[in-house]
Amino acid sequence: MTARWIRAALAGLAVLGLTLTGCGGADDDGSRAGTGGTLTVFAAASLTETFTKLGKDYEAAHPGTRVVFNFAGSSALATQITQGAPADVFAAASPATMKTVTDAGDADGTPAVLVRNQLVVAVPKGNPHQIGGLADLARPGAKVALCAEQVPCGAAAKTALAAAGVRLTPATLEQDVKGALAKVKLGEVDAALVYRTDVRGAAAELDAVEFPESARAVNDYPIVVLKHAGNPDGARAFVDHVRSDAGLAVLTAAGFQAPPNR
Template sequence: MHRSVTAGAAAAALLALSACSSSGSSGSSGSSSPAASASASSAVTGTVTVFAAASLKNTFTQIGKMFEDAHPGTKVVFNFGGSDTLAASIVNGAPADVFASASLATMRTVTDKGDAAGTPTVFVGNGLEIAVQPGNPLHITELQGLANPSVKVVLCAKTVPCGAAAQTALAAGNVTVTPVSYEQDVTATLTEVGLGEADAGLVYQTDVKGAAGKVDGVNFPEAACAINKYPIVTLAHPSR
C-alpha cells in the first residue's frame, strides 16, 4: 500500500468489493454494519493491491473502477489467479492489502499463518455449470454426459477451489471423467472450451455468464452439492 493511504483504505476496499460483488453473483448476499459503512466512506488515497480468485475478474475489475471513481486519488491494482497460488504468494511475503479467495479452505492457508489483519467475511457463493461450445453441438444435458470418452473434458486442477468443487460434484453424481487436461484456474479452463480445445468443462456460473456468448452453460443438479463460499480479508503485510 502506498504510504499516503490511510489505515482504513484496505478496509474500505474490502467493504466496497464485498458489498457490490455480492449483489451480482450467485449464491448469497452481503451486508455491512453502520460502523463499517462509516469506515468505507472515510477519505482514502493511494494504491490498494487486491489478490483475488480468477473467477472474480470480471466483477472485481468493474468494482475497482467504481471504487476509484468514488475515491479520487486512489488506484486499485488486481492480481487475479488460482486461489491456492495467491495464498501461497501471500504466506511467502507477497505484499498485498486485500485477499479474496474462492474457498474457505484456501483462506485458512492465509489466516493460519497469521497473514490476515482481520477476520475473513464470506461475501458471496458460486455454483458450477458445464461450459460447452456455443449451441451445445454435442447435446450435453447432464453431468453424466462428461463421462462419454468421445467428449473432450477439461477441469480445474484439483488443488484449486473450482477443481475441488468439480470433484465434489462428480462424486455426488457418481460420474467418472478422464479430462484431457487439468488447468491452473477457472479462467484457463473456460478458455480451453472457448477456443475449441475442449468440448466441455466445469466452471462457475459467473464465468459462463461473463464469457458473453463464447460458451453456453448447462445446469446440473449435482452442482448444489458443491457451492463455493468466497471469503475476503485485509492482510497483515500491505503493499508499499
C-alpha cells in the same frame, strides 16, 4: 534482517513478474495516509470482471487511489501471500484457500463471506455435443477440461462428480477457471466444469448446462484485509465497498449468489 523480511523481498520480486491489472486513476506512490495511494488486491480469477468494475468504482469514489489487482487461482495467491508477497486484500474462491492464509497468521481479523458461486458445464454455443449433465461428460471420446484439484473450482468439480457417481479422465487440468473456460472457447475440449458466472460473462460464445449436483459443491468466497497490508485504511475501505449493497448488486448481476447473511 528477519526471515520474513527476506521472504517478503523475494516474493515481491516474484510478483513483479506477474500480470498485475491496474484500474487506472492517479499514479500514486502509496505513501499518503487514509484511503489514498496504491491498493493491491489479490483475488480469485473468477472475480476478474466484477472486481475490475468495482475497482474502477472505488477509484472514482476515492480520488488519488489506484487499485492494482493480481488475479489468479486462489491456491497460488494464498501461497504468494504466505511467502510474503505484498498485498492489502485477499479475496479467495473457497474457505480452504483462505485457511492457508489465516493459519499462517497473515489475515487481519476474521474473513467475511462476500458471495457464493456454483458450477455449470460450459459448452460451445448451441451445445453441439448434446451434453445434458455430468454423466455425458464420461461418454467415450468426450474431451473435458477441469481445474486442478488444489484450485477451488477443481475441488468443487471433484465433489460434484462424486455426488453424481461419475468418473472421468479430463483432457486437461487447468490452474484456474479462466484456463478451463479458454479451452472450450478455443474448441480444444467439448466441455468444462466452471463457475456459472464465467459462462455468463462469455454468453456470446458459450452456453451453460445446469446440473443438480452443483448444489452439493457451492463455493463461498471469503475476503479479508491482510495483516501486513501497506495500505490498511484503504484495504478496509475497499472491503467495505465490495460488501456494500452497491457492491453486492454488481456481483449478483454477474451471477454470484448473495451469502446467507444478506
